Amino acid sequence: MAVKTLVLYDFTAEPGNNELSVQEGEILIVINWNVGGGWVEAQNSTGQTGLVPEDYIQGVNGSEQTKSSQVDIWGDSQQQALAHQGSIDDDEWDEESDDGRSGGNSWPQIQEGGGTIQLGAAHHSVKISLNKFQVFSKTPNTEVYLLSKHLPKETDRLPIYMGEVGPVWLYPQSQLDCVVAHPKKGSKMYGLKSYIQYQITPNSTNRPVNHRYKHFDWLYERLMGKFGCAVPIPSLPDKQVTGRFEEEFIKMRMERLQAWMSRMCRHPVVSNSEVFKLFLTYRDEKDWKVGKRKAEKDEMVGVMIFSSMDPEVPDLDPVDIEQKYETYSRFTRSMDEGVKGLLSVGHLHWKRCTGPLQKEYRHIGKALQNLSTVFSTSGYLGEATLTEPLMTTGKIYEEIAEIVSRQPKQDLHYLMETNSEYKGLLGCFPEIMGVHKAAIEKVKEADRLVAMNKISHQDKHNMAKNLSTMSYAFQAEMNHFHSNRIYDYNRVMRFFLQEQVKFYETIAEKLKQAVSQYTNL
Secondary structure (H helix, E strand, O other), X not given: OOEEEEEOOOEXXXXXXXXXOEOOOOEEEEEEEEEEOOEEEEEOOOOOEEEEEHHHEEEOOOOOOOOOOOOOOOOOOOOOOOOOOOOOOHHHHHOOOOOOOOXXXXXXXXXXXXXXXXXXXXXXXXXXXXXXXXXXXXXXXXXXXXXXXXXOOOOOOEEXXXXXXXXXXXXXXXXXXXXEEEXXXXXXXXXXXXXXXXXXXXXXXXXXXXXXXXXHHXXXXXXXXXXXXOOOOOOOOOOOOOOOOOHHHHXXXXXXXXXXXXXXXXXXXXXXXXXXXXXXXXXXXXXXXXXXXXXXXXXXXXXXXXXXXXXXXXXXXXXXXXXXXXXXXXHHHHHHHHHHHHHHHHHHHHHHHHOHHXXXXXXXXXXXXXXXXXXXXXXXXXXXXXXXXXXXXXXXXXXXXXXXXXXXXXXXXXXXHHHHHHHHHHOOHXXXXXXXXXXXXXXHOHHHHHHOOOOOHHHHXXXXXXXXXXXXXXXXXXXXXXXXXXXXXXXHHHHHHHHHHHHHHHHHHXXXXXXXXXXOO
């Protein structure tokens, strides 16, 4: 059912991704809520349609539920609330499309202060992942964590140590990895619905498990809900409304799922989480369903994930915390601009290689062959010593045209994919930065709140201590990010340049072949 919605934030579409650029304040008509992965299909006032982030829009005239059910302690009430998603019936899970969300009438519940709010069928246009919405909330309820006195259980504990580069996560002795392979088409409902299933084999068990795209989508939402305030969880490969079973698309999706899973495996916090282990190592359907229900009932989500973190280092001064925050904020913004700049240049170069540049070489080749044909009509006895080399040269230039058009897939592709991954990672930082910025501002208000008798001196102490924990987690994550960044760009640039060398050596050999056709008079 089409629903009128209001755009809350500007969004710029990426070329080739079936996305729709929108501006804050614009009115859209949502024509498909079942795209999944945090996206909806919408139409603007000029009739253009495309995908728009679900969290960037709000239903008009009450068709959108309030984005946060948490109560702000800075008002009259001191109540603290956490939202979490109830379990989804497994039968409805089975009815989901491969690239979409459930089409059933199961509505999530928000548990608030011991009560429950049921989102009824009247709000048919809203499908909220409540573990996810805390992360996407523009005003994260950081005070829920800042005022907590929660001590992490040993099983939940996420230690942070002081390493050579500063605070670091605890890394496993053996690196987890997995292989995503063997896509296989399946069907259900007597062939009425089809899907692609991928085989994932972790090196920890060497026992393959099978997952559809919607299962990856479920894992992404669980990870976002649990770690999104502290760890950048990049989006999954783009949605595809049509052509999902074309060979080229399946190959590209599998490659990008592999890259996404490899990145998650390399993260010491994510890879050691129960929900990630479940995804890679479930034994059978029963084990999967039990683990899925347990993950969906996890209350250690949103800002409360910091309650699990246990820095084995002295508390930080709030001034130092703010300075670190500003340093990281500047770097991530600058890197985001740099990554987008390289992507833009790369896209233009790719188009040039497969378009104008290829045509230019082909035109040169045709022109040389045409000249050879003209020369052959001269009737001069020794003409063949020139016309034949000219014809060969023309054909070589046509071969070069094809080599140039294929080259971006050989080298530029991997550089672009790595940049796209980092664009996704960097796109997570504004939300993470927002959480930390909000926490810093709350701690700055502590003296005023003590004077107003809204919090005690002990509360103020707890807030400063918990902010220190958040900062150590942020620093550990940034050190992980920098370490991976240096490794990834070293690897991909080395590969890119090696392939460029091969490319130009091939061109040089072709040109040498052409030169050898001509006699030295």
